[in-house]
Amino acid sequence: MMKTFASLALLAVGATSQIIESSSFGTGKTVAQSEWTAEFQFRASGPERAGGILQLWYTKDGQARIGTSSIYTAGPFDGFALVVDTHGGRGGSVRGFLNDGTTDYKSHNSPDALAFGHCDYSYRNLGRPSVFKIKHTNSILEVTIDGQPCFSTNKVALPAGNTFGITAATPENPDSFEVFKFVVESATSQGSPQGVPPVVNQQQNQAPPQPQLHDPPMAPTSDVSMAGLAAQIVDLGGRLQLSNKASSTIIQEMKNQAAKGDSRHAELLKTLITKDQFNALDNRLAHIEQLMTTIVRDLGDRDYSSRFNQLHDTLRSSHVSLSENLQGHLLNVITASSPRMGFFLFLVIAFQVLLVITYVIYKRRRASMPKKFL
Structure with a gap:
């Protein structure tokens, strides 16, 4: 038979969450071998916009150093952590973290x-358990999900003597x-693995208790089973309450839509025409149709070719007379508006004579002026 080193379960009763070692399967508090394979099956369900984070730890002194902390609130732990959450907004993410006890995750930026290492995995509301397997040997650390590889590395060597734990x-x-x-x-x-811990629910996160240096007490199997049953009952009640609230919201929305539909129907009835208006419109259309029929009949029975020929002759004669009259009128306008050449020559000669007379008068006055000698 294959030897089982440790089997741990996450227990949530009301508002308290803690790591409990199951005495039904455990043969020791630590993993003594350096090469091991861990199989972890869980199911996550909730409303559309719900969330949560689940961590699987393989650390040294996990109960004292980690307690119920998450990867974001854990101190300087020493070991390996597998985190399942909705990081990145892609529906689900599985990531691996390492620490040698020198990095304080709680105060890290x-x-x-x-x-x-990481991979995308949509784990919420699948309706079935998700199977995680972690294999650690001297040559590889490998994580598979539902038989498909998630991530692996040959650069990690985890020491023996650590303990497993689950927090959420x-x-x-x-x-x-x-x-x-x-x-x-x-x-x-x-051989085959042994032991299956009870079904456990996690409803809400609480502040982790103070680290304890002594070993935690062993919990009886019956207490774990009863606590798991109580947690399931609480979870079922919460789901029923959410279902009732959602049903009430849907019914109220249906009532609102029905009221809107009635108001729109009433407005539509107001905009529709009455029977009298429809008859009046039909009579008008019949009258227009009768007039169009009469016009078409008149156009078909009469011959308008002589009228068109007469109109054509009238337009042609009007065009000829307009061309002749316009040509003579333009010539008269141009002739009447042009300046006379004789008057223009008279002005030029008169201007020249005036210049000569002015020059002669100027020379005589200058000659008659007394001369000054220095």
């Missing part, structure tokens, strides 16, 4: 930039995370 966090509009199975198997053993 951009924890998302610290991911060393949700906003005000939460997703429900149901964990169906989590087992860790030796990569060199043969």
